[in-house]
Amino acid sequence: MSVRTLEVDGRTITALEGQTVFSAAWDSGIRIPRLCHLGGLSEAGACRLCLVEIEGQKKLQPACLTKVAEDMVVNTATPALLAHRRLIVELLLAERNHVCAVCVLNGACELQDLAAQLGVDHVRLRPQYPSLPVDLSHERFGLDHNRCILCTRCVRVCDEVEGAHTWDVAGRGRNSRIISDLGEPWGDSGSCTSCGKCVQVCPTGALFSKGRTVAEMRKDRGFLRYIMTAREKKLWIS
Amino acid sequence: MTGEVLAQTRDTERERQAGLRERIACCSVAGCLSAGGGEVRAALEKAVNARGLDGQVEVIGTGCLGLCSQGPLVSSAATRQVYAGVTPEDSAALLDGGAGRFQGRTLGPDHPFYAGQRRLILENSGRVDPERIQDYIAQGGYRALLRAASAMSPAEIVAEVKRSGLRGRGGAGYPAGLKWELVARHPASDRYVVCNADEGDPGAFMNRSVLEGDPHRVLEGMAIAGRAVGARQGYIYARGESPLAIARIRTAIAQAQREGLLGGRIFDSDFQFQIDLRIGAGAYVCGEETALLASIEGRRGQPVPRPPYPPERGLWGCPTLINNVETFANIPAIVERGGAWLAAIGAPASPGTKVFALAGRVARAGLVEVPVGTSLRTIVMDIGGGVPAGCEFKAAQTGGPAGGCIPAAFLDLPMDYDTLPGIGSMMGSGGLIVMDTSTCMVDVARFFMEFCMDESCGKCVPCRAGTVQMHGILRRLTRGEAAASDMSMLEELSRLLKETSLCGLGLAAPNPVLSTLRHFRNEYEAHLAGRCPAGRCSIPVPEPV
Numbered sequence: 026m027s028v029r030t031l032e033v034d035g036r037t038i039t040a041l042e043g044q045t046v047f048s049a050a051w052d053s054g055i056r057i058p059r060l061c062h063l064g065g066l067s068e069a070g071a072c073r074l075c076l077v078e079i080e081g082q083k084k085l086q087p088a089c090l091t092k093v094a095e096d097m098v099v100n101t102a103t104p105a106l107l108a109h110r111r112l113i114v115e116l117l118l119a120e121r122n123h124v125c126a127v128c129v130l131n132g133a134c135e136l137q138d139l140a141a142q143l144g145v146d147h148v149r150l151r152p153q154y155p156s157l158p159v160d161l162s163h164e165r166f167g168l169d170h171n172r173c174i175l176c177t178r179c180v181r182v183c184d185e186v187e188g189a190h191t192w193d194v195a196g197r198g199r200n201s202r203i204i205s206d207l208g209e210p211w212g213d214s215g216s217c218t219s220c221g222k223c224v225q226v227c228p229t230g231a232l233f234s235k236g237r238t239v240a241e242m243r244k245d246r247g248f249l250r251y252i253m254t255a256r257e258k259k260l261w262i263s
Numbered sequence: 264m265t266g267e268v269l270a271q272t273r274d275t276e277r278e279r280q281a282g283l284r285e286r287i288a289c290c291s292v293a294g295c296l297s298a299g300g301g302e303v304r305a306a307l308e309k310a311v312n313a314r315g316l317d318g319q320v321e322v323i324g325t326g327c328l329g330l331c332s333q334g335p336l337v338s339s340a341a342t343r344q345v346y347a348g349v350t351p352e353d354s355a356a357l358l359d360g361g362a363g364r365f366q367g368r369t370l371g372p373d374h375p376f377y378a379g380q381r382r383l384i385l386e387n388s389g390r391v392d393p394e395r396i397q398d399y400i401a402q403g404g405y406r407a408l409l410r411a412a413s414a415m416s417p418a419e420i421v422a423e424v425k426r427s428g429l430r431g432r433g434g435a436g437y438p439a440g441l442k443w444e445l446v447a448r449h450p451a452s453d454r455y456v457v458c459n460a461d462e463g464d465p466g467a468f469m470n471r472s473v474l475e476g477d478p479h480r481v482l483e484g485m486a487i488a489g490r491a492v493g494a495r496q497g498y499i500y501a502r503g504e505s506p507l508a509i510a511r512i513r514t515a516i517a518q519a520q521r522e523g524l525l526g527g528r529i530f531d532s533d534f535q536f537q538i539d540l541r542i543g544a545g546a547y548v549c550g551e552e553t554a555l556l557a558s559i560e561g562r563r564g565q566p567v568p569r570p571p572y573p574p575e576r577g578l579w580g581c582p583t584l585i586n587n588v589e590t591f592a593n594i595p596a597i598v599e600r601g602g603a604w605l606a607a608i609g610a611p612a613s614p615g616t617k618v619f620a621l622a623g624r625v626a627r628a629g630l631v632e633v634p635v636g637t638s639l640r641t642i643v644m645d646i647g648g649g650v651p652a653g654c655e656f657k658a659a660q661t662g663g664p665a666g667g668c669i670p671a672a673f674l675d676l677p678m679d680y681d682t683l684p685g686i687g688s689m690m691g692s693g694g695l696i697v698m699d700t701s702t703c704m705v706d707v708a709r710f711f712m713e714f715c716m717d718e719s720c721g722k723c724v725p726c727r728a729g730t731v732q733m734h735g736i737l738r739r740l741t742r743g744e745a746a747a748s749d750m751s752m753l754e755e756l757s758r759l760l761k762e763t764s765l766c767g768l769g770l771a772a773p774n775p776v777l778s779t780l781r782h783f784r785n786e787y788e789a790h791l792a793g794r795c796p797a798g799r800c801s802i803p804v805p806e807p808v
Contacts, residue, residue, distance in 0.1 A: 069722070070567070070568040070723075070765060071722045071723045071724070071765065072723070072724055073723050073724055073725055073763045073764070073765065076762075076763055084762075085762055085763060087568060090568050108755075109759055109762065109763050112755060112756070112759050113724050113725060113759070113763070116724055116725070116728035116729055116732065117724060117728065119728070119732065120727075120728045120731070149748075149752060150732050150752070151732065151735055153731065174724075175721060175722075175727070193563075194563065194721070196721070197546065197548075197718075197719065197720050197721050198716060198717060198718070198719035198720065198721045198727055198730070198731075199716070199719070199721065199727060199728070199731050200721070201720075201721030201727065
């Protein structure tokens, strides 16, 4: 496989042909923010946080979907991009109920971390606070729609890795909701294998393990890479 | 069908029509039908029968005659006049020649409504019954397909479309020939042709009227496209909200299949092409091409990031040509009369004609077709007859919720794909809503933002959550509850959506806000100060202290 050389934030980096700008930058220690991307899953291109400026292109491009090219010049953290990212995080925080102080994932939440990293210390938008239910029908897990940012990592991991496709999105726009099967309670789902992958990939406290109280939940982000690597190397086939 | 049979069918039908003393065409698209056009047609048919005129006088349904606001419309082949506001009681006068009865509601070809128009897409209105394929063939229909299937190579067809300079009529104005070439040159073995008939802009009814009035023209255009790009299968993606258009397409497809104009070995060539109908379930975003393809595939109608563009990776991963209804409707004329012929009409960089759905505060509302580059003044003042007495023209909205407003100062600007973006508007697919001085521009922006908020698919954050916040600010403005900081946030959100949204819906959603801010900022400032200059918004008067 051939190698491409490109410039990211003034640094010359090398990447494999076919690699995305996001993963090439990540490999070189340049952490582009993201919420919908997760290594091992297909790309949604939905959170718009990883948008970068590429010289010679008028429109901002999602780093998670843009392939590297020779001599490409990429800027990942211009003032304009940072302003956009802050406003996107503010939009997410205002969209539903994200009160960290009463969340199981307080201290280990990707949305919280990103807000801190981007310096979002207050939200200038009107909070929407829609009245959303919490589904506690599953034996081991819970789903709190108030914390959901609709990144669809759960939908993709369930479909692409577990192969169950329990989760999907219903409704549109601000009425979009993650649903299990055809909208029945999670605990009644016939397709759910209770594997818990969705819980581990969820960036916020929307999907959580029962029995954890405020700030007690921690997610195992490494497990997906472990599974994907093991599959690739066929470690389960003797 | 062979070329000879086509010519024979044409001549037989022409002879039959020439033998008639009179052919009365009743406009049979949704506007006139809802005004009572169906009853008028039934009364006319009954009167013909009662007078024993069967075989001499024929009553047909036909495509949009244009002046929708004054329907039902009826046109007469004998007098070459169009009569407006026809009632069932008028049928005797129509048959027996009581022209005096139609004083003030007769429109001849030289009437200002028609004189300023150039009808190509709508040329068959008044002549062709959308439910009779023979009518379409009698007007020279399917001759272009015959030429494309038997006398032209696919590359020659693409070259002809390129020569015409035709730009996609869906709104973006991408050169049709270039798109065709991309699909035609792709090495994949399976390709598809898709007709985007998911016309959802508020106030827009161009494509629906074309499908209801002249469906065979669109089928023929699609079949020619199939031949040009090497596709064997086409899909029409139509809105479930247009049941009449759906019924007419179904009838037309069945007729074309029966006559061998769709299916295998068309005109005894090795060309085969099938068209199927797919019906949307009421999502505006499904007019976005990647969401439309997802919907055809039976998936959730959500856009996916481009590139890859559909000509490279479209339906089921195959190269796919997507054009809108009006674009396909242009194709038979281009193949029949040559690309150079179309290139000579309209503006040099945007040739051809454009159908506009003229609506809102205008004396004569309806469907108008003009050369691209015609000024807004000609369309609104001459053809549309200006705004009704008592008010003045304020602005016109083009492009629906993705477009912008054109204020009175730009009435003389040519309406084409390159000029309108310069003043913060766009050509769009043809919706043209006229607003007078009683319209509040902040309220207009709020209306379109509410539309985008409701129609956002919810996939990307800027569009899903940003439209909600922008709508909230605009609603506060119209209620006199907004603060000065809301204005800067409105502009910040506009920039965010315009630069970061995933698809065209979110990218264009701020356009009505930005264009009203550009041309009518004073109205926003007045609302901040608690006053609506147009007197539209109910802002509570502050209590005297």
